């Protein structure tokens with residue numbers, strides 16, 4: 296068992312100081328102030344201390360005392376327990392705190408184990424993450440790329456915290472659109488055994504075009520602000536092209552009834568689609584395979600029971616032949632069964648949610664899906680709450696969360712296209728990233744002093760792939776997720792700036808340094824933090840555990856990106872200020888090497904949580 300799962304896990308000093316001030320606030324002001332934010336910040340000027348507690352300014356008004364007086368009170372009662380020097384009050388009521396050197400050193404030594412200060416949770420309940428969600432018979436597009444990258448990073452963070460994660464690929468593999476394409480392919484006599492994804496994609500568009508719906512119905516759906524799926528469904532449903540529609544629904548009925556030949560052909564479409572998806576997942580280094588597929592078809596015999604439950608508990612009503620669920624706080628109801636008796640995307644999602652909370656006993660269900668489906672998930676979650684599916688059978692609350700993300704735009708601020716103007720496929724985007732990464736690494740390796748100099752093409756290719764994919768992933772994760780962002784390969788592949796390759800390069804440089812040093816058993820080196828830049832590096836390193844905890848809670852990977860970038864920059868300042876290999880004496884050298892080693896491991900671990908490889912040479 297690792298150190299961090301033991302009774303008293305390593306805790307970073309900033310957290311400990313925060314707790315001490317929280318306590319001080321209660322001691323001096325009373326219980327009604329429990330939970331008040333102690334507002335601990337890093338100081339802008341290290342000469343004043345390491346941290347600052349700004350609580351007095353905020354509380355002064357509420358308490359009715361001048362902030363300086365309040366600060367004085369807090370300082371008198373706060374128990375920093377050997378952690379810090381006596382705090383000092385400055386300006387209107389800032390409290391400056393400087394850690395004792397011994398406390399800083401011993402915290403650092405405590406985090407120097409394989410857990411690196413990340414605390415493991417002892418909650419045995421699984422967390423479901425709905426990610427990827429590709430649609431059968433269609434190319435995986437860049438939206439699915441985002442869902443996959445973000446979902447995988449969140450899964451890794453939660454797993455790193457010791458949680459069991461169920462990655463669920465909610466494939467769009469059932470319903471009218473699939474039946475339509477299946478019908479078209481069969482009518483055309485297409486050989487499904489040699490079918491390519493591109494041909495399938497064309498057939499899909501073809502089938503859609505043939506059954507294109509009338510403008511009126513669509514118009515109505517749009518004014519009702521129905522979700523994109525609803526609109527797509529209406530396109531098919533309200534089609535003027537009666538024939539195509541009728542044929543497709545016949546096919547769907549036969550498929551639903553388990554017609555053997557149809558089911559076989561349907562499986563072939565899934566195989567063709569998934570083969571391309573698995574190739575992309577493999578390039579992306581995302582751990583997902585057939586075991587993670589639980590598509591819409593999985594829930595096909597769980598749809599009627601959902602309807603039954605809603606009817607039995609009077610949670611729905613009939614509206615012009617259709618079944619809808621009303622919500623108290625809004626006019627727009629949720630449609631769960633169409634007039635013709637057909638089920639919808641929403642019905643599948645209700646069945647999936649019911650399965651996830653009632654069968655797996657998850658503590659959290661996280662949906663990493665495009666922001667345009669916000670209303671859809673709001674409806675699904677609210678409907679599930681009405682049905683009490685937000686509690687497990689053993690009576691635990693389940694947190695239902697939609698993690699929405701924005702679109703990837705081209706340089707023209709419009710949805711990303713290829714140079715020839717067609718919609719960009721995932722495969723072509725990844726191929727470009729890998730090509731760019733490889734040429735970048737190859738050209739650097741021509742420099743005789745580069746650590747990659749003389750490596751064979753295969754080795755260069757592997758590093759190039761890691762750099763290219765790392766660049767794409769970091770660009771995707773480092774912004775606030777809901778923001779649309781411009782896909783700019785030149786910027787994201789750069790070795791400088793807030794990029795994946797910059798972090799990978801920082802890591803690889805430390806690897807080279809450690810290799811040159813040739814020291815072993817650094818864990819036994821005494822740590823000394825005499826230089827301000829050494830102290831600064833230690834303070835940043837100690838924040839790793841709380842950063843990971845924060846991302847596990849907030850589901851915002853950009854906070855981890857920000858942390859790693861700050862770590863790389865702080866390391867670089869340290870490295871400029873403090874000679875390592877040419878340190879003044881052996882003890883200092885070994886101490887600094889131990890700091891380098893710790894920084895390297897945190898970078899590698901943190902990049903790993905983002906799903907980004909950390910090559911040892913670049």
Ligand code: ARG
Pocket residue numbers: 425427428429430465466467644647662664
């Ligand atoms: N297939 C859907 C799409 O392409 C995404 C599925 C998301 N997951 C879910 N449970 N609805 O938009």
